[in-house]
Amino acid sequence: MRNLFIVFLALCVLSISCEYQNAINVIDDTRVSEQTRVLKLGFYDAFSPVSYSLAHTHHGYEADLLTALEVMETPNLSFTRKPISQWENIWLLAATANYDIIGGGITILEDRTKDATGTPLVTFTTPHIVFRQSLLVRAEDAGRIQNYTDLTRDVRVGVLRGTTGEARLLQITGIVDANGVVAAGTRIDTPTGSVIADGTVDYKITAAGSTPNIENRFTLYPSVDNMPQVNYPVNMPNQDFHPLILRPLIALPEELVLIISLQDNRIDALARGEIGNRDAAAASAGTFVVTALDEQVEYxxxxxxRENTELLEFLNKRIDYLTDNGNIGYAQWVVDNGIxxxxxQTLKSDN
Structure with a gap:
């Protein structure tokens, strides 16, 4: 028995050694040259805890993943990181001269690889994180708003334009169909006035964008009772007015505007990814809770x-190693931020 146990241990060590050697060999195939390579990274700066900016520094899950990637290639690789506050179509910036890589908790969707004309511009890397959608509600409303079926005309739901949180909410509640076509009779308020959707492709909303006539929408009013009112953040949250007190108007991140609106009872729920909503609930000291977890998984x-296939291969091999081919993700990182x-460092020391 003792000999069998020794053989078993030897096989385990050999297996682990082979795994690391295979990883080293694969990564060596795309290792950067001795000349330092600087990649220009743009990241969405308001998606805590996945990707956010604090004191002009990149923080969160993606920040740690990319820092580990830098360490794997030290001293031959570094990122210059630029925070981006505008979410809509952020993924397409990778096709511009200003950026090599764009991140920020972006769900992989084929529609997001193309511009408004349908021209393919960008490509997604291999997945590094898993998402699913949810609702954030005030704790006292948790019994009233448990599922998406509880979202009726008298419930106000906040969303961000051009997100999968918006798209899934609209699909699940029937405000749009599978192709993003807005249900006939839905009133859409915009800065230039209100329009009524006619059930055709002239009024579309997807996670990759919308038709130009409603791209600046700020409220959706469905025509039936079993669909919720949908509210979008404005640049400036409501402030108490006093004629003798001057208060500067301060632009806030749209995610924060929605959370403040939920706290102040201007909306009843926030439709957003589970990670962001759970983070907000934990920070609220019991004020908010997460409900209505979506069964659909996103990556x-x-x-x-699109044309930078060398960079895509370079990133994919390293992301696959760092995430152990998808076996290490947010759930593991939140327990150990240094994972x-x-x-x-293990790969670096073995190489």
Whole structure:
């Protein structure tokens, strides 16, 4: 028995050694040259805890993943990181001269690889994180709003334009169909006035964008009782007015505007990814809770220019190693924020 146990241990060590050697060999195939390579990274700066900016520094899950990637290639690779506050179509910026990579908790969707004309511009990397949608509600409303079926005309739901949180809410509640066509009779308020959707492709909303006539929408009013009112954040949240007190108007991130609106009872729920909503609930000291977890799973990645196949391969091999081919993700990182760095340092020391 003792001899069998020794053989078993030897096989385990050999297996682990082979795994690391295979990873080293694969990554060596795309290792950067001795000349330092600087990649221009743009990231969405308001998606805590996945990707956010604090004191002009990139923080969160994606920040740690990319820092580990830098360590794997030290001293031959570094990222210059630029925060981006505008979410809509952020993924397409990878096709511009200003950026090599775009991140920020972006769900991988084929429609997001193309511009408004349908021209393919960017490609997504291999997935590095898993998402699913949910609702964030005030704790006292948790019994009233447990599922998407509880979202009726008298419930006000906040969303961000051009997100999968918006798209899934509209699909699940029937406000749009599978192709994003808005249900006939829905009133859509815009800065230039209200329009009524006629059930045709002239009024579409998807996670990749919308038709130009409603791209600046700020409220949706469905024509039936079993669909909720949908509210979008404005640049400036409501402030108490006093004629003798001057208050500067301060632009806030749209995610924060929605959370403040939920707290102040201007909306009843926030439709957003589970990760962001659970983070907000934890920070609220019991004020908010998460309900209505969506069964559909989404995957997130980075974007690069479509023609930059070398960079895509370079990133994919390293992301696959750091995430152990998808076996290490947000759930593991939230327990140990250094998990990606440990894998990077292990590979570095073995190489």
């Amino acid at each position: 997130g990645g980075f974007t690069v220019a 990606f760095m440990k894998r990077a």
